[in-house]
Amino acid sequence: MKTFCFKLYRAQRNEKLNRQINAAGLIWNHCLALHKRYYQLFGKYLQKLVLQKHLTKLKRRKKFSYLKEIGSQAVQDVTDRIDRAYRLFFNNIERKVKCSPPKFKRVKKYKSFTLKQAGWKIEALHNTIIINNQAYRYFKSREIVGKVKTVTVKRDSTGDIFIFVVTDYEDNEVMARTGESVGYDFGFKEKILIASDGKDILAPSFLRSNMKALKRASKSLSKKKSTSKKRERARLELARIYRRADNQRKDFHWKLAQRLCSEYALICVEDLSLKGLQRGHGKKMQDYGFGMFLQILKYVAKRMGTTIIEVDRFYPSSQLCSNCGEKNPKTKDLSVREWRCPKCGAYHDRDTNAAKNILNEGTRMFLSA
Secondary structure (H helix, E strand, O other): OEEEEEEEOOOOOHHHHHHHHHHHHHHHHHHHHHHHHHHHHHOOOOOHHHHHHHHHHHOOOHHHHHHHOOOHHHHHHHHHHHHHHHHHHHHHHHOOOOOOOOOOOOHHHOOEEEEOOOOEEEEHHHOEEEEOOEEEEEOOOOOOOOOEEEEEEEEOOOOOEEEEEEEOOOOOOOOOOOOOEEEEEEOOOOEEEEEOOOOOEEOOOHHHHOHHHHHHHHHHHHHOOOOOHHHHHHHHHHHHHHHHHHHHHHHHHHHHHHHHHHHOOEEEEEOOOHHHHHHHOHHHHHHHOHHHHHHHHHHHHHHHOOEEEEEOOOOOOOOEOOOOOOEOHHHHOOOOOEEEOOOOOOEEEHHHHHHHHHHHHHHHHHHHO
């Protein structure tokens, strides 16, 4: 499966799509209320098919006219989303993972709806997509390849609307190649990746570089009167700054992944506990975007023939001497940044030593696979 993203041209007719996304938000809240009410009355989970039949009957009532704003398949997709959310919630409860059930959403903050076999038509020659009998033009950055499976209409916090086209196209499988190998330890200071070969990657802090503009925009927003037009303009300005930082981060991640996969045939990284790191390094985790970078790295590696090995998060990479393998329990303390091995006398930088151990363990896992 492959996803293509296109941005729609700004136009007055886009307001119709905004109404349809709002309608999807109303359907979400209504379905969620039915789920909660059904559980209170019967202590059971409301089946998806029963909910879909109920919504079909509600279309005849004038009070629920918003159900006709979007196609029937889009309504079914909303019920699919709620069903998946509840199944994930119950599975997490069984696994004793802390989580919360699906929640009500503000209609204006609801973001998307999805069409499957019907309700859309793409005219690639004229850069036009027809959604629910209304034509919209989009920025055609590339050709759509493969058979289209679903079309998702999504708006961001600035009000811009994008279409995500999912096709059945599969990239040609690239066989794993031979070449250099490297191990990386994630850093939280001036370096985002500490390499086993000394070629560390500096961490550009995009959120920090935009902080001055963010503070100015936030201050301006706080001074505006609630529900006024000036407040809405100030909110859009703040959202654009956040989007700019996010786009800069994505651009850095894609270029870095391309460079690393072209240089190395084997890349070993640590399987991070992202939720745990989020609690300890919230703002930096958001700024560096480790989770998103790993996803991009795996995607690029698959296309270029590079192998990604994830070392278990409980592997004591910081405690082992990369020279002789001696374990030093004193290095559990994160304040210990440099130490000398009591057995062989080798002097280590904590992060570089961890990267070397990640490379050694990753190479062992690769050869034993």
